[in-house]
Amino acid sequence: MADFGGARKWARKIIEENLFPGAKAIDATMGNGYDTVWMAEAVGETGRVYAFDVQALALERTREKLMETGLDTRAELFLMGHENMALAVKCEIDAIVFNLGWLPGADKEKRTKPDTTLSAVNQALELLKPGGVLTICVYPGHDEGKREKETLVSWAEALDDGVFDAVIFRYANIKKLPPLLIAVTKRAK
Numbered sequence: 717m718a719d720f721g722g723a724r725k726w727a728r729k730i731i732e733e734n735l736f737p738g739a740k741a742i743d744a745t746m747g748n749g750y751d752t753v754w755m756a757e758a759v760g761e762t763g764r765v766y767a768f769d770v771q772a773l774a775l776e777r778t779r780e781k782l783m784e785t786g787l788d789t790r791a792e793l794f795l796m797g798h799e800n801m802a803l804a805v806k807c808e809i810d811a812i813v814f815n816l817g818w819l820p821g822a823d824k825e826k827r828t829k830p831d832t833t834l835s836a837v838n839q840a841l842e843l844l845k846p847g848g849v850l851t852i853c854v855y856p857g858h859d860e861g862k863r864e865k866e867t868l869v870s871w872a873e874a875l876d877d878g879v880f881d882a883v884i885f886r887y888a889n890i891k892k893l894p895p896l897l898i899a900v901t902k903r904a905k
């Protein structure tokens with residue numbers, strides 16, 4: 717039987733196709749560090765991953781994984797909301813990952829919020845290199861996630877079609893509101 721997978725798997729496939737040795741990437745929601753680590757592998761020794769989270773615990777868990785895998789020199793970790801990413805990152809970026817929601821096993825109140833997420837995705841588009849790609853995994857199964865989904869779907873639908881291509885991947889028939897994926901690429905000039 718075919719297995720379509722889910723939003724995180726779709727995001728990883730899209731991002732991996734856009735990473736290469738020397739690439740620059742952003743993990744906008746570091747969490748347990750899984751995305752930071754696989755992106756650090758993909759960008760090679762000359763690449764860089766800039767990773768953001770608002771919780772010290774996320775930085776600890778991510779740093780630990782990077783050390784274990786010997787990838788720590790490829791990543792810069794910021795204890796900072798992604799809504800400030802443009803203050804921290806000053807170069808063009810090839811690929812940017814958002815995986816919204818909360819840190820598993822930690823305080824759910826410290827989850828992503830529609831207003832700050834919206835500010836962050838707009839900054840992300842500014843930082844994106846022409847030809848670069850941005851993915852956002854959205855979790856509409858709870859109230860804040862539902863608002864985040866509505867905000868981001870409207871945002872994606874309104875993007876200038878002369879500059880960006882935006883797609884939304886979601887299950888058509890599953891009633892329990894599984895995560896969906898928004899992916900945006902900035903057209904190469």
Ligand SMILES: C[S@@+](CC[C@H](N)C(=O)[O-])C[C@H]1O[C@@H](n2cnc3c(N)ncnc32)[C@H](O)[C@@H]1O
Pocket residue numbers: 744745746747748749750751752768769770771774796797798799815816817818819820826827828829832
């Ligand atoms: C679902 S987790 C991310 C999972 C992560 N990408 C991984 O691979 O393990 C969402 C993370 O977003 C973080 N977060 C919440 N608000 C944030 C903000 N304004 N800026 C950056 N991260 C934020 C949470 O602390 C949480 O760690």
